[in-house]
Amino acid sequence: MMHEAGTATEQTRARLLDAAREVFSQHGFQGATVREICRRAEANVAAVNYHFGSKDGLLAEALNFAPLKAMQLANIEAGGAPEMRLCLFIRDFMLMLLDETNGSLPCRIMARELADPTPALDKIVREAIAPLHEFLGELLREIAGEKTGEAELRRCMHSILGQCLYYRHSHPVLQRLHPRLRYDQKEIAAIALHIADFSLAGINAISKPTAK
Amino acid sequence: MMHEAGTATEQTRARLLDAAREVFSQHGFQGATVREICRRAEANVAAVNYHFGSKDGLLAEALNFAPLKAMQLANIEAGGAPEMRLCLFIRDFMLMLLDETNGSLPCRIMARELADPTPALDKIVREAIAPLHEFLGELLREIAGEKTGEAELRRCMHSILGQCLYYRHSHPVLQRLHPRLRYDQKEIAAIALHIADFSLAGINAISKPTAK
DNA sequence: TTTACATTCAAACAAACGTTTGATACGCTT
DNA sequence: AAGCGTATCAAACGTTTGTTTGAATGTAAA
Structure with a gap:
């Protein structure tokens, strides 16, 4: 059903994470908007909440130590x-x-x-x-x-x-x-x-x- | 008509500037809200725009080199x-x-x-x-x-x-x-x-x- | 094909934002 | 007291925000 590497779902997730890292690093968490992240990721505005629950959740997953x-x-x-x-x-x-x-x-x-x-x-x-x-x-x-x-x-x-x-x-x-x-x-x-x-x-x- | 030191008008201006400096220094310009500044200054929400034109104008006057x-x-x-x-x-x-x-x-x-x-x-x-x-x-x-x-x-x-x-x-x-x-x-x-x-x-x- | 589920989408939601408005209260001169 | 300009106020404005909704779409198993 899903979860194979490279599947469309995972690609959207990955695009959102990439875009989020760019926008967060440029504008900070407050200055970044979900809409700009989705625009850069070529995804729908609802995608962030669907895949990560919230803007906070997106930040948490975008971080990588x-x-x-x-x-x-x-x-x-x-x-x-x-x-x-x-x-x-x-x-x-x-x-x-x-x-x-x-x-x-x-x-x-x-x-x-x-x-x-x-x-x-x-x-x-x-x-x-x-x-x-x-x-x-x-x-x-x-x-x-x-x-x-x-x-x-x-x-x-x-x-x-x-x-x-x-x-x-x-x-x-x-x-x-x-x-x-x-x-x-x-x-x-x-x-x-x-x-x-x-x-x-x-x-x-x-x-x-x-x-x- | 006005502009004497200590007049009610000048007091409001001064209170707004004091409150603005506090809130701006605590939350940054983006994080600060006009409403919180006015609440701390015990002034109406419209006071900022009346006295300083805009939130930007308030910041400009709040700065002091x-x-x-x-x-x-x-x-x-x-x-x-x-x-x-x-x-x-x-x-x-x-x-x-x-x-x-x-x-x-x-x-x-x-x-x-x-x-x-x-x-x-x-x-x-x-x-x-x-x-x-x-x-x-x-x-x-x-x-x-x-x-x-x-x-x-x-x-x-x-x-x-x-x-x-x-x-x-x-x-x-x-x-x-x-x-x-x-x-x-x-x-x-x-x-x-x-x-x-x-x-x-x-x-x-x-x-x-x-x-x- | 049919069924079931995950994903996408346009649209709308409620809340918060900076700002504007029009009425009201105040202080001053006449 | 009357008139005038300034300051204050509650209320509303138009945007933008993060988030939610319900239908449409895609995908894979039955």
Whole structure:
């Protein structure tokens, strides 16, 4: 009756999810309208409620934490010095946040939801952000050493995440200030490298305070 | 006929502006409703359109760049080493972004608008953000020295602003992760000090690259 | 073919939105 | 007191929102 891969039903579901990810990442949950999502998916307005129950349900299914988790796993398996792994993490994270050719729109949706709580935020925090913080906390612990306090380490983590997210959150502003700027992969890599250098120096200063 | 300070008309205008600043800073421009603003201001729904023409007009008048400019001016007049002035700037900026007792809600409204363009964003960028970037750019130039490239210096500026704005943008998330956390003035000062230390070390690493 | 069920569709729904209207109340000058 | 312009108000306006409905369509088993 249904449920074979590639069946018409599943195609509509998939088109709706793709369109939803685009519109949600562009306009946020509040700014996105069911009608625009359906228009892009070439589906009827009722399709969202039929397949996902509600706009909330569509958001919940549109989210996908797999790329973020896969990135963390690959980072751990990459091995090497923790400083190098931090460098790698920042670059991969920035690519997910900024690279248009990167398919991981869910990460950009999550970035939008940070400031604007929706019914899905609790799930996002529980399943994506909390593990990310744990992963990054352990990585920074390796770099900063055991003597660094928990609060200082957490603030270093916030400093790094803040730098990364800034380029996503402030993108409309930065585009107005520097209209020529384009976020191609080369520019993203350069920014990531800056953040890594900047942050490693910061961590060192925090973890090994030198008397003046 | 009217326009004397303290007249009933001006009181309604003032109440509307106060309420608008609260609601806009809490829910953003899209999320805020004219009806809630009027309810808090104890005014009729039509009052917004009568006094400000539209919801857009209310936002435009609710914005106030004076505190941000005053802060920059005070910073310049304070004098002292540029490193110390950066420290001062970060603390004042964080207080405007986070301190509940601080009356400068416009700064928090602007922080929300960064990610979500509204008709007022162009004016915000032109009159508040661009001057802020110029001010901070000059301050960082003093710290980093003449040899540092323009792009590197701008990235350092983004690193600092990103760290500061993170605590505002990610507040809903951080509150869920650390429910006990409260942003009193002591905590804000501690965070500001961290960002300053972290960033000064970062700037030094960028501006005076040391061969390994 | 007939039956049963899942999916799609145009249309309508109720609620909330920003805004407008026309009447009423107020404050001032004459 | 009369007249005039401003401010306030309840009510309604026209849109847009997410959602629901009931009929039409497609698909696969009986």
